[in-house]
Amino acid sequence: MKTVALLIFNEVVPSSITxxxxxxxxxxxxxxxxxxxxAFCLEMVSQSLDTLHLAFPNQQIDHKTFQHAGHPDLIIVPxxxxxxxxxxxxxxxxxxxxLKEMHTTGSEIASLCVGSYFLAEAGLLDGKEVTSHWAAADDIQKRYPRIKMKSDLVITDQDGIYTSGGAFSSLKLVLYLIEKFCGRETALWISKMYAIDMDRTSQAHFAVFMGQHRHDDKxxxxxxxxxxxxxKNEIAMEDVSSLINMGQRNFIRRFKAATNNTPFEYLQRVRIESAKKAIEMNRKDLPLIMEDTGYNDLKAFRTIFKRITGLSPMEYKKKYARS
Structure with a gap:
């Protein structure tokens, strides 16, 4: 039986505990x-017993301080x-x-959604592939440059350190841990009983590209x-660099440093985000949407769309378009 400690703190999202x-x-x-x-002995652990009080009817869950928590087999950071x-x-x-101390004594540690900030701040994600909520991915990468952010992934598992995608997709990590420690049959039963899809391929199609504007490079x-x-028009990056009176090599370097994308990658993400919104509205066929967002090659459009979202345009339409 594994002792699983749920980290409790005042700012926690209650659903990621329950x-x-x-x-x-x-x-x-x-x-x-x-x-x-x-399989699991569950306990709640916090700095003090005054931290956010949670009650679980019909379940006896101990609440301990860090000082009295012992050495859990697994710690989950909500x-x-x-x-x-x-x-x-x-x-x-x-x-x-x-968390840092517990890891040195052998505890495995998992983060749900932006709980990954705690692991990154503790240095537990250095050199590792990491996922988190797509809306926080750029900030985490800039704040902790030693990590390898893979925001399209739903889960990561490296050396007893686990991270998960955003919001309720993080429950797929819990399902993964159940499968890892209890077997696939148990995980399948839980998947069916709680209606959680076991697919863990990508969370990229959930992402909304809002532009990376949180920097000071005017x-x-x-x-x-x-x-x-x-x-929507053809854009030559040398023209954009000339527009701001900057040499092209310096422009590409500074653009990448500020946005974590090359100028061309940024253009593709802007175009695909526009295409996603048009597909969701379901007012035009895909070839027209392709043209409206600056593409003239359907094969290239499909390839770039799938690379960024994890779904083909048609798959995205079936999943998100208004009927």
């Missing part, structure tokens, strides 16, 4: 019905609201230091604005 409790309790129930020992991350990190440095901001206003 969802974990439900799934792990469900796995235990399945194991009992199958005549096997339960999510908090995407937004200004700095205050959350500062207020929870005791928890982050505890010339690059002008270039971004130009691209966003003229993406």
């Amino acid at each position: 969802g974990v409790v439900d799934l792990l309790a469900g796995a235990n129930k399945y194991m009992e019905r199958a005549g096997q020992p339960i 999510s908090f609201s995407v937004g200004n991350m700095e205050p959350v990190i500062v207020q929870n440095m005791a928890a982050i230091n505890w 010339e690059i901001l002008k270039a971004q604005e130009y691209i966003e206003q003229n993406y």
